[in-house]
Amino acid sequence: xxxxxxxxxxxxxxPEVVDAMLxxxxxxxxxxxxxYALGQRARAAVERAREQVAAILGAADASxxxxxxxxxxSDALAIAGGAWQAHDETKGKRRKVVTTKIEHDAIRxxxxxxxxxxxxxxxxxxxxxxxxxxxxxxxxxxxxxxxxSVMHANNETGVLQPVAEIxxxxxxxxxxxxxxxxxxxxxxxxxxxxxxxDLLAVSGHKVNAPKGVGALWVRRGVRLAPLVTGHQEKNRxxxxxxxASIVGFGLACELAGRELSSxxxxxxxxxxxxxxxxxxVKGARLNGHPELRLPNTAHFSLDGIDGHHLVVALDxxxxxVSSGPACSSGASTPSHVLTAMGVAPELATAxxxxxxxxxxxxxxADRFLAVLPQAVEKLRAAAKVAx
Amino acid sequence: xxxxxxxxxxxxxxSSVAAALVHERGDEAVGVTMKLLxxxxxxxxxxxxxxxxxxxxxxxxxxxxAHYVSDMAEIFxxxxxxxxxxxxxxxxxxxxxxxxxxxxxxxxxxxxxxxWGCAAVATGHYARVVNGRLHKSLEPGKDQxxxxxxxxxxxxxxAEFPVGSLSKDAVRAKARELGLKTADKPESMETCFVPNRDVxxxxxxxxxxxxxxxxxxxxxxxxxxxLGRHNGLAAYTIGQRxxxxxxxxxxxxxxxxxxxxxxxxxxxxxxxxxxxITVGALTWNGERNGGTFQAQVRIRHxxxxxxxxxxxxxxxxxxxxxxxxxRAPAPGQAAVVYSGDEVLGGGTILRSxxxxx
Numbered sequence: 001x002x003x004x005x006x007x008x009x010x011x012x013x014x015p016e017v018v019d020a021m022l023x024x025x026x027x028x029x030x031x032x033x034x035x036y037a038l039g040q041r042a043r044a045a046v047e048r049a050r051e052q053v054a055a056i057l058g059a060a061d062a063s064x065x066x067x068x069x070x071x072x073x074s075d076a077l078a079i080a081g082g083a084w085q086a087h088d089e090t091k092g093k094r095r096k097v098v099t100t101k102i103e104h105d106a107i108r109x110x111x112x113x114x115x116x117x118x119x120x121x122x123x124x125x126x127x128x129x130x131x132x133x134x135x136x137x138x139x140x141x142x143x144x145x146x147x148x149s150v151m152h153a154n155n156e157t158g159v160l161q162p163v164a165e166i167x168x169x170x171x172x173x174x175x176x177x178x179x180x181x182x183x184x185x186x187x188x189x190x191x192x193x194x195x196x197x198d199l200l201a202v203s204g205h206k207v208n209a210p211k212g213v214g215a216l217w218v219r220r221g222v223r224l225a226p227l228v229t230g231h232q233e234k235n236r237x238x239x240x241x242x243x244a245s246i247v248g249f250g251l252a253c254e255l256a257g258r259e260l261s262s263x264x265x266x267x268x269x270x271x272x273x274x275x276x277x278x279x280x281v282k283g284a285r286l287n288g289h290p291e292l293r294l295p296n297t298a299h300f301s302l303d304g305i306d307g308h309h310l311v312v313a314l315d316x317x318x319x320x321v322s323s324g325p326a327c328s329s330g331a332s333t334p335s336h337v338l339t340a341m342g343v344a345p346e347l348a349t350a351x352x353x354x355x356x357x358x359x360x361x362x363x364x365a366d367r368f369l370a371v372l373p374q375a376v377e378k379l380r381a382a383a384k385v386a387x
Numbered sequence: 388x389x390x391x392x393x394x395x396x397x398x399x400x401x402s403s404v405a406a407a408l409v410h411e412r413g414d415e416a417v418g419v420t421m422k423l424l425x426x427x428x429x430x431x432x433x434x435x436x437x438x439x440x441x442x443x444x445x446x447x448x449x450x451x452x453a454h455y456v457s458d459m460a461e462i463f464x465x466x467x468x469x470x471x472x473x474x475x476x477x478x479x480x481x482x483x484x485x486x487x488x489x490x491x492x493x494x495x496x497x498x499x500x501x502x503w504g505c506a507a508v509a510t511g512h513y514a515r516v517v518n519g520r521l522h523k524s525l526e527p528g529k530d531q532x533x534x535x536x537x538x539x540x541x542x543x544x545x546a547e548f549p550v551g552s553l554s555k556d557a558v559r560a561k562a563r564e565l566g567l568k569t570a571d572k573p574e575s576m577e578t579c580f581v582p583n584r585d586v587x588x589x590x591x592x593x594x595x596x597x598x599x600x601x602x603x604x605x606x607x608x609x610x611x612x613x614l615g616r617h618n619g620l621a622a623y624t625i626g627q628r629x630x631x632x633x634x635x636x637x638x639x640x641x642x643x644x645x646x647x648x649x650x651x652x653x654x655x656x657x658x659x660x661x662x663x664i665t666v667g668a669l670t671w672n673g674e675r676n677g678g679t680f681q682a683q684v685r686i687r688h689x690x691x692x693x694x695x696x697x698x699x700x701x702x703x704x705x706x707x708x709x710x711x712x713x714r715a716p717a718p719g720q721a722a723v724v725y726s727g728d729e730v731l732g733g734g735t736i737l738r739s740x741x742x743x744x
Contacts, residue, residue, distance in 0.1 A: 312455045313503050316391070316417065332458035375502070382498030 003319045003364040005274075007206075007357030008155055008183055008297055014208040014255065014358065017248045021210070024244035032241045033232065042243045049250025056257040057200060057217050058191035066216045066233045067246050071182040071203030072106035073227070074216040077237065078178040078199040079110060079149050081224035083119055086146035086176060088225070094146040094175070096120045100132045100161075101340040103151050104180060108336070119146075126340050130159035130288040138169040145175040152181035152190070152200075156337045156353055157288030158297025167196035176222060182206055182214075186256035187294045187357075188264060198222045204245060208358050209252035213245035263358065267296035270356045270365050274298055277369035278354075281376055287338060287351065301343065301351040305379040308332050310352055313375040319368050321354050391415040392547065393500040394509045395492050396446065396454065398439030401511030401550050403446040403569045404558045408549040409509055410450050417505060418447040418454035421491060423463040424580060445568045457499065459491060466490035468580065468593065475590050475621035476600030478646030479719030482735075483578055484534040488512075493542040500545070509547040516543050516551075520672055521730040526554045533688050536723040536733035537670050587622035594621070604649035606631060609642075609658070617651045620644055625739070626659055626715025640715070660712035663740040666722045669703045671732035677701045683725045684709070686716040686736065692725045705734070 004012070024045060030038030032046050047062070054062040068074045079097060086094040097114060099107060101123045111121045124137035132150060141148060148170035153160050167177040178199040181190055186207035192200045199222065204213035218224065218236065230238015256263070275298050278284050283303040302310065307323030314321055323332075334348035343351075354368070394406040396418040409416040420443040440456055447454030467486050474481035492510055500508050513524035514532040521543060524530040538546060550558050562570035581589045591601055599620075606615040615633050617623060622630065627641045631653065640659055643652040664686070677699050683692035684707050694710040707722060716722070716739045723733035 306458070308458065309499060309502070312457075315453070315455075316503055378502035379499075382495075382502040385494075385498045 001318060003367045005354050005356060005360065005364060005368055006320045006322050007360070008158075008353065008355035009322055010205045010211065011208045011357050012359055013205075013210050013248070014252060016255070017209055017252050020251045021244040021248040024247050028243065032243060042241075045247050046241050046243055049246045052250035052254040053202070053215050054217075056185070056190065056253040057202065058193050059217055060193060060220060063234070064217055064220055066218055066236045067241060067249075068214040068216055068237055069212055069239075069242070070214040071180070071201055071206070072104075072214075074182075074201035074203070074214045075104070075106045075149075075178070075180050076110055077216050077224060077227050078176075078201055078218075079107065079147050080114060081227055082176045082178065082199060082222075083114060083146040084225040085223050087119070089223075090146075094144055096122065096142070096145045097147050097149065098122050098124070098137060098140045098145055098170075098175070099149040100124050100126065100137065100151070102126050102130070102132065102154055102337045103149070104155055104182070107149060107151075107180060120144075128342050129292075130154060130157045130337070130341050131292065132161050132166075134162045134165050137166055141170055141173045141175060143173060145170070145173055147176045147178060149178040149180065152179045152184040152195075153188075153294045153297075154288070154337060155183045156335055157299045157341075158183070158294035158355070159288040160292045160294070163197065164195050171196060171198070183294060183297075186253075186260070186263070187267065187296050189260060192217050192219070199224075204249035204252065207249075207252050207256050209249040210245050213242055213249045215249070264295045267356050267360070270360055270362070271296060271298050271354075273362070273365050274354055274356070274368065277365070278302075278372065281373050285347075287341065287343065296357055297353065297355045299351060299353045301347045302376050303347060303350055304383055305350050305376055306332050306383070307349055307351045309379055310375060313379060314368070314371060317367075317371045317375070319364075319371060321352050321368070323349075323352050389413060389415055390506040391417060391504055392507050392509050393496065393503065393505040394418050394452075395496060395511075396420050396443040397511065397575075398442035398446075398569065398572075399511060399575060400562050400567070400569045400572050401513070401558055403443070403511070403567050404553075404561050404565075405509050405511040405547075405549040406446065406452060407450055407561065407565055407567065409547070410452050416450070416452040416509075417503065418443060418452055419496065419499075420444075420454070420456050421463075421496065422456055422458045422460055423467075423491075425460050425464075442569050442572070449565070449567060457496070459495060462495055463487070463491060463580075466494075471578075472590055472594050472598075474719045475586070476594055476598050478600065478620045478623075478644035480624040480717040481719050482534070482721050483580075485537055485721050488535050489537045489542075493538050493546060497542060497545055507545045507547045509549055511550055512548045513555075514548050514551050515728075516546055516548065517729070519543055523725070523728045523730075524548075524551045529555050531688075532725075532730050533685055533721060533723050536721060536730050539670065540672065543672075587619060590621035591619065599646070599649060602649060604651070606633065606651045606653055608639075609652060609654055614639070614653065620646060620649065620651065623651050625717035642715075644718075659715040661709070661714070661716050661739040662712050663706055663708045664716045664722060665704060665706050665737045665740065666734040667704045667737045669699075669705060669732060669734035672730065675699060675732070682731060683727075685723045685725065686713060687720055692723075697724060703734070704737070706740075 030042040032043040050062040050065045115121050122140045126132045163179050170177040177197040179197045182203045185202040198219045200217040205211040228238045287299040311323045332349045334345045338348035392409045396402045471481045471483045512531045513529040515522040523532045577584045601619045603618050605613045639653040642654040642658045679698045684695040685692040696708045698706045724731045
């Protein structure tokens with residue numbers, strides 16, 4: 001039995017989601033764009049899912065939802081699509097993207113590409129608590145700014161970001177505002193309108209739907225230069241709709257929305273238990289703001305170890321946690337998020353992230369806490385021998 | 388009882404088959420590939436370069452065993468690359484594989500193995516452990532015991548060499564039989580972290596710009612006559628003939644590197660013949676505190692161990708007198724002492740004492 005405590009990496013697909021998807025992989029294979037009834041049924045299923053996703057995001061209308069292949073694509077469509085559109089419409093006057101040093105690699109790598117292609121990209125820092133420095137960021141916004149992008153909650157530390165405050169300033173300057181809310185979906189209430197943003201990215205597999213489906217909420221009236229061209233999704237994203245996964249995503253959002261408050265309090269109780277247990281280990285500390293965090297995420301440093309080696313030790317005991325974003329497994333380089341927070345490199349690499357979610361139990365937490373102290377102790381002993 | 392065994396998987400065929408054999412006999416094989424170089428330097432085929440990591444992962448997937456990557460770039464830099472540079476800069480010829488085996492595979496990795504609940508570390512080396520003692524592999528042409536002499540009794544008690552009793556052909560055949568991706572992968576040659584075998588280029592790129600070993604200097608004969616110029620001591624090793632840029636009727640070989648004078652000394656082939664060497668940093672399997680004994684000494688990989696009389700000085704140094712003069716022992720290389728197939732111990736060559744010492 002695996003104790004899965006890495007829900008920020010991905011989540012198990014709920015059985016009712018699998019069940020809802022299967023008909024669309026079997027008899028419901030029609031192209032949603034086809035004229036005949038087989039296609040019409042598929043289209044109806046996609047549109048139903050669009051309403052379900054719109055509901056959990058607080059959208060004014062389901063037509064504001066654009067389905068994509070993943071959260072990374074949603075981010076790219078928002079930032080690159082938004083920036084190039086504004087750039088072209090203003091004949092190059094708006095050529096600046098303002099974002100932060102703690103964004104997901106989906107955005108950081110994109111930023112490098114935008115820079116190489118001639119846009120100006122500025123990144124604001126964060127405090128030791130992992131909260132983006134809003135004053136610094138707002139000072140970067142001017143009338144040449146095309147897009148401002150600030151993540152809703154950080155994927156590593158879970159720390160919540162001052163999106164609404166920044167959004168107000170950005171919109172006042174006439175810039176588009178995007179937020180990467182991939183980690184927040186299903187873990188806390190999201191209300192795109194109330195946040196005051198123009199664009200908001202989410203992903204299916206972080207909310208117990210399958211991998212390979214995401215969405216971008218696009219405030220009505222906002223224009224984007226499409227990345228994948230074609231007539232689907234009202235010309236905003238080409239490609240035949242991934243009916244089954246979209247259906248699964250829709251249902252997962254509906255379930256998450258319905259269960260939000262109980263799921264959040266369950267996650268918070270488990271997180272507090274995990275934090276109390278881990279902090280009893282000598283040389284352990286919690287990274288990020290103690291309160292302003294997703295209810296399900298805790299990030300720790302345990303001095304004297306390599307976090308990656310601890311992940312291996314725990315895996316060999318059937319426990320899944322991560323030592324950084326899943327995308328960068330293998331290299332023990334300090335995470336850019338912890339570096340931005342000013343955490344020393346040797347402490348940054350000595351860290352693990354524990355994240356709970358749907359299906360997590362007290363028994364999972366107990367198993368993790370039973371194995372952790374000795375695993376850490378042994379790794380510290382090994383590190384001493386090597387030095 | 389099923390034991391958990393950590394298998395160091397480089398992404399080559401030998402360690403792939405080592406993992407397969409551990410798995411096949413019913414133990415729990417846990418594959419680990421060490422990432423030895425920083426990201427920017429992994430553009431070539433070295434342990435832990437992306438292509439090799441991928442090969443190791445594919446083999447592990449095929450076998451159905453766990454596989455992890457461990458970032459050891461920092462410790463590799465301090466324990467292997469730095470001493471390697473220092474040796475060349477000081478005019479000696481380093482043996483980084485010995486140090487990697489001691490400090491990394493059977494040092495740091497062995498420590499991790501214990502922390503991970505593994506009973507042993509298995510590698511793809513061609514060598515054997517018999518009754519706790521290191522022995523040559525049964526395939527003489529592939530034997531790698533030379534690079535493993537410095538493992539202590541504790542390391543040997545936790546070391547496994549699953550291919551040590553096999554021939555290379557048998558290893559490749561086994562890999563093919565199992566459909567492993569690495570079955571026909573070419574042998575890695577020379578020093579794994581030096582691209583294109585360009586030792587001088589590597590040393591120049593990694594050493595301090597004003598390091599003495601980088602500066603050019605004279606090539607002289609024994610009488611002190613300057614015959615040409617060298618482009619930094621780091622490019623030269625005892626016994627080397629090519630790359631000297633000398634003309635003349637007689638072939639000339641590097642017979643000595645004079646680091647103090649930044650000079651390379653050349654001579655005829657007869658001047659390479661050496662009767663005795665002094666060896667330091669000795670380690671022995673078992674107690675040896677003094678006295679003289681007869682054994683066979685190997686002075687480089689693939690050298691046929693030569694009969695010698697070994698005079699211990701008690702302080703981890705010895706003088707080794709060969710029965711027949713040996714060609715070109717190079718300071719910095721290992722001198723490994725054998726009794727037949729068994730490795731008794733070894734150390735680092737400090738000096739060769741010339742043909743008539």
